[in-house]
Amino acid sequence: MIRIYNGKVLTLENGMKFLDGEVWVEDSRIAYAGEKVSGQYLSGLQWERSIDARGGLIMPGFKNAHTHSAMTFLRSHADDLPLLQWLNKQVFPWEAKLTPEDIYHLSKLAVMEYLTSGITANFDMYLTPDTIAQASRDCGFRTVLCGAMNDFSQSVEQMEEWYQRYNQPGSLISFQLGFHAEYTTSRENLRCVAALSSKYKAPVYTHSSEGQPEVLSCRERTGMTPTAYLDSLDLFQHGGGCFHCVHMETEDLEILKKRGVFVITNPASNLKLASGIAPVRQMMDMGIPLAIGTDGPASNNCLDMFREMFLVTGLSKYRENDASVTDADEVLKMATLGGAAAMGLADCDTLSEGKQADLILIDVNQPNMRPFHNLTKNLVYSGSKQNVRLAMVAGNILYEDGEFFIGEEPERIYTKAEEITERIFGS
């Protein structure tokens, strides 16, 4: 067993309750998480490792509920362009040059960055699920694959095969049905996705209502908003999630609420592509479940849950012209519990006995975490990657004190990424 002691424990079982306590991990699971255990109960227990948290915060890892990991190859290459121009000129043509093996290496680079930001699971929508899954498995990282079907890549048949193959109990990898967006997927193909959802009673995930032109174009083609159009095709019959949701009518939000569809908000990407600011406060007030994603490194460009958390609260305050809305507690729940629920990771949400040991240790002996008025606010308003001392997935420590334990040397992963970009973009 691994013991992390002398910490503040936030199990998230009962809201924002911080206990002076400890966490025990046996194999891949939490064996104990709670108050300090007194000496008499510890005698006879064998510890594989005993880690002094030095007063640090032990809490569930962040869940990155929307990303395209392998787009690391485009970081700082495709910038400063409007969304559709960016997609058509700087993303799609270069993506066409990627091999499945490239995606393996580029995904690993992203996994490293997730770990530095305390992210212990990602919801990854990209071209070749098999090599994404392999990269995560080789790193010991948890990934929920998301179908990225559209008229040009991935078929419904492939999605069904992946759905069956990857949803095995006890695996680090799972799979959810998904398509890229209504504007890249024909009505016929969307009907096939709906049929698949019906067959497996499975939720469906997609990009939706990210930019104003996208919404206008959908209205022109279908007479409906993207949300209403997708709902009319029965895509949300078993729930699911929509990524972005920046430009939403109240009627759209009512559909999501009725269908139990998650909104996964991506504030940094929405700013950088000038897409807008999602009406997060209205969504919360209506009871729509929310989660947070970084989006891919081509649009964001970093994979940092701390930046996203600050943006969710800051942009919501700005949008509502009210500094009191969308507080730190609400945002921290989105980044953890909300993400787990959106991604179907019911076993990885709280630090509870028997759940998966997907946790992080936050160093509070850093100037940005002092004084201790309120740890949640310290995390959301002033926390940073620098505070992540340790990240554990399924009981394995993958990142600690700046070092990675992911089965491959960082330098080799960097070199691979540089070789791939060199090949694709030339020297």
Next chain:
Amino acid sequence: MIRIYNGKVLTLENGMKFLDGEVWVEDSRIAYAGEKVSGQYLSGLQWERSIDARGGLIMPGFKNAHTHSAMTFLRSHADDLPLLQWLNKQVFPWEAKLTPEDIYHLSKLAVMEYLTSGITANFDMYLTPDTIAQASRDCGFRTVLCGAMNDFSQSVEQMEEWYQRYNQPGSLISFQLGFHAEYTTSRENLRCVAALSSKYKAPVYTHSSEGQPEVLSCRERTGMTPTAYLDSLDLFQHGGGCFHCVHMETEDLEILKKRGVFVITNPASNLKLASGIAPVRQMMDMGIPLAIGTDGPASNNCLDMFREMFLVTGLSKYRENDASVTDADEVLKMATLGGAAAMGLADCDTLSEGKQADLILIDVNQPNMRPFHNLTKNLVYSGSKQNVRLAMVAGNILYEDGEFFIGEEPERIYTKAEEITERIFGS
């Protein structure tokens, strides 16, 4: 001499030119910054320390051009309130309980955080300049003190004394004339500041046009916007700077342009207090000089130039509904050259022979800095505190590999901060 070699050098002498090179530091100054020096020229030179940059970026430190350092005691205490309520209920009453010694310790906590973010100088407006100066001096940190005069604290006579005392050549500390804001300072007192500015041909700095209610109230009282009102009192006769400038008319910007007044933008604070988004693009197009500040930790709540840089570009893109505006190069210049110019630190702006050695070393062997398409974009769009490997002020390394060299143990500074907050807020 200290030698930092095997790096990418960004001197900022000629735009964004990255050299494969090295930097030499003798006492407090740059002895050399440029391309790699070949072996034959190195023989006979004595190095006090020789630091392998491991390919990292050696560049001028960031300048935090607006802050209230000692407000660390309010971090995560005064949140989620509108600006004026926040000031009147959560800031002013608690500040009244601070002693000058408290401000000494609380400022040190902020200095630590600046260093972790690669900030090598701050422009600090707060209650007791003497103990702020002492804190910075004891840490070896560079601080430009800013007068914070208003009708309740600091007098024009005190400001004049500080102006004379602190503007000595070769010191880490300097002083600029300033007042809190037009809404806390009577017309009579403002006239006295203008007279002082005239006497010393000195620029003047102040908060201005941060929130909409402030602008409306000024219009009601004076018939003018804050900018026009202050200009009518001759406060900008020798230039200076305005902090925030969120709610600005085109005529206001024309005044700033004409007077050569800097805008110091504080995007995170403006979001969190729901003040708004400054028209940074319009300011740039008009040729108004710009710098970036974190504002104090009570409003932000962290002191992180990376977060501010991303926000300057992201919010500008959002505000203009154009993803192509306000690119990374422009923002990086604001955070370095712009800040130095705004703060009167002409000797600390570029890495040039004879200038002050205020520099940072950015670790590029981190996942968020790969691949190497464009280092400026990597810094501004995906950089983080975690990438700051070393921060040097006036030739002294104050922060390296997560350790502080500021004359006092971090744990003692944390303990002091906790004791002070305990005393002020009770247990």
